[in-house]
Amino acid sequence: MNERYSRQTLFPAIGEEGQKKIRKKHVLIIGAGALGSGNAEVMTRAGIGKLTIVDRDYVEESNLQRQQLYTEEDVFEKMPKAAVAEKRLRAINSETDIAAVITDATPDRLEELVQTVDLIIDSTDNFETRMAINDISQKYQIPWIYGACVGSYGMSLTIIPGMTPCLHCLLKKIPIQGMTCDTGGIIAPAVQMVIAHQTAEALKILVEDWDAIRTTFTSFDLWGNQYTNIKIAKAKDDGCLSCGEARTYPFLQNENLMKTTVLCGRDTVQVRPPAKQQLDLARLSEQMQASGYQIKGNPYLISVEMKPQRIVVFNDGRALIHGTKDLSQAKAIYNRLLG
Amino acid sequence: MNKLLFFAHLKDEAGAETLSIDVSGKTIAELKTIVSEQHGLTKIDSVMTAINEEFAEDDDIIQQGDTIAFIPPVSGG
Numbered sequence: 180m181n182e183r184y185s186r187q188t189l190f191p192a193i194g195e196e197g198q199k200k201i202r203k204k205h206v207l208i209i210g211a212g213a214l215g216s217g218n219a220e221v222m223t224r225a226g227i228g229k230l231t232i233v234d235r236d237y238v239e240e241s242n243l244q245r246q247q248l249y250t251e252e253d254v255f256e257k258m259p260k261a262a263v264a265e266k267r268l269r270a271i272n273s274e275t276d277i278a279a280v281i282t283d284a285t286p287d288r289l290e291e292l293v294q295t296v297d298l299i300i301d302s303t304d305n306f307e308t309r310m311a312i313n314d315i316s317q318k319y320q321i322p323w324i325y326g327a328c329v330g331s332y333g334m335s336l337t338i339i340p341g342m343t344p345c346l347h348c349l350l351k352k353i354p355i356q357g358m359t360c361d362t363g364g365i366i367a368p369a370v371q372m373v374i375a376h377q378t379a380e381a382l383k384i385l386v387e388d389w390d391a392i393r394t395t396f397t398s399f400d401l402w403g404n405q406y407t408n409i410k411i412a413k414a415k416d417d418g419c420l421s422c423g424e425a426r427t428y429p430f431l432q433n434e435n436l437m438k439t440t441v442l443c444g445r446d447t448v449q450v451r452p453p454a455k456q457q458l459d460l461a462r463l464s465e466q467m468q469a470s471g472y473q474i475k476g477n478p479y480l481i482s483v484e485m486k487p488q489r490i491v492v493f494n495d496g497r498a499l500i501h502g503t504k505d506l507s508q509a510k511a512i513y514n515r516l517l518g
Numbered sequence: 519m520n521k522l523l524f525f526a527h528l529k530d531e532a533g534a535e536t537l538s539i540d541v542s543g544k545t546i547a548e549l550k551t552i553v554s555e556q557h558g559l560t561k562i563d564s565v566m567t568a569i570n571e572e573f574a575e576d577d578d579i580i581q582q583g584d585t586i587a588f589i590p591p592v593s594g595g
């Protein structure tokens with residue numbers, strides 16, 4: 180085994196055997212924001228065999244305070260996070276096979292993405308996607324690690340199908356989006372603390388040290404000096420629709436899919452077309468410029484100023500409407516642009 | 519007597535990190551009604567609860583001396 184991982188293999192619970200296992204594993208990270216960029220960097224440095232990172236967004240100035248893979252230049256270029264992450268991660272470790280996917284992690288996309296995956300690390304910013312990950316995890320028997328933070332507060336939970344309760348067992352009612360992120364802000368240490376919990380669990384899973392898995396729901400407040408671990412073993416619910424005997428995987432069903440979403444903590448609506456499209460962005464860009472709009476773009480997206488709104492269109496037909504929280508207004512603007 | 523522990527923004531809503539109150543004999547669901555009506559906690563439906571650091575369901579009954587924690591799941595990432 181290579182010198183590169185010598186300090187990690189010296190750690191007895193990993194060792195040479197553990198490192199060989201890590202090398203063979205494929206980790207899927209959903210989200211390349213604050214948690215995603217940190218989790219991806221730790222996994223890449225640890226020498227996993229393959230990393231797939233999925234994100235629907237692009238880099239903005241307000242990300243730089245805590246999203247460790249991105250720079251000012253990425254903001255200027257409005258680069259998609261997944262594309263930048265892929266480039267940086269490859270530069271960090273050429274031995275890990277890095278795949279970036281610029282897409283919204285809908286249930287259909289998740290089904291395709293998890294096929295050869297050993298572990299899913301949640302780095303999303305919404306419960307709609309998390310509950311879909313939870314169902315996928317049960318359906319394909321793939322462990323996943325929940326992580327989330329706001330303000331100085333964060334939490335994590337490890338879900339191993341057949342061994343632990345699932346997130347749906349614990350959350351009978353799905354928390355309403357934006358419960359706290361609009362008001363709470365976020366400090367980087369809270370992000371790092373969640374990453375530390377998620378990646379420690381990830382390493383245990385990758386080396387198959389099942390006895391070491393944390394069986395509690397951890398939450399902490401770094402500013403308020405709180406740290407708590409809740410035992411959850413008895414929360415396993417045989418009637419759970421995601422992991423119980425009569426499971427239906429409710430969060431994978433198409434009728435549960437939204438086509439417009441208000442993005443948490445942002446004055447932005449995402450509009451997702453019913454089917455994936457392949458837009459000709461160059462042509463669209465020309466048309467918009469001819470209509471007098473100010474356009475900025477790159478091969479992945481174009482950004483159109485339509486004051487007071489700004490619209491960012493990705494080549495799969497998805498759009499972010501900045502400057503509104505009104506779903507129907509967002510749809511209207513989308514239609515005005517893309518017909 | 520029982521001790522209530524509030525996490526994250528619930529601490530701000532309740533105006534305190536801890537609260538001493540006698541709720542023994544009541545269920546978690548009844549306690550949730552009390553804290554939302556009398557202590558200003560919002561969206562209490564989706565808040566996780568624990569009795570003595572063990573996950574608690576809505577129909578669990580609180581005993582004398584139990585500590586009950588209110589932990590709101592968050593979505594940021």
Ligand SMILES: [Zn+2]
Nearest residue numbers: 345348419422
């Ligand atoms: Zn379950």
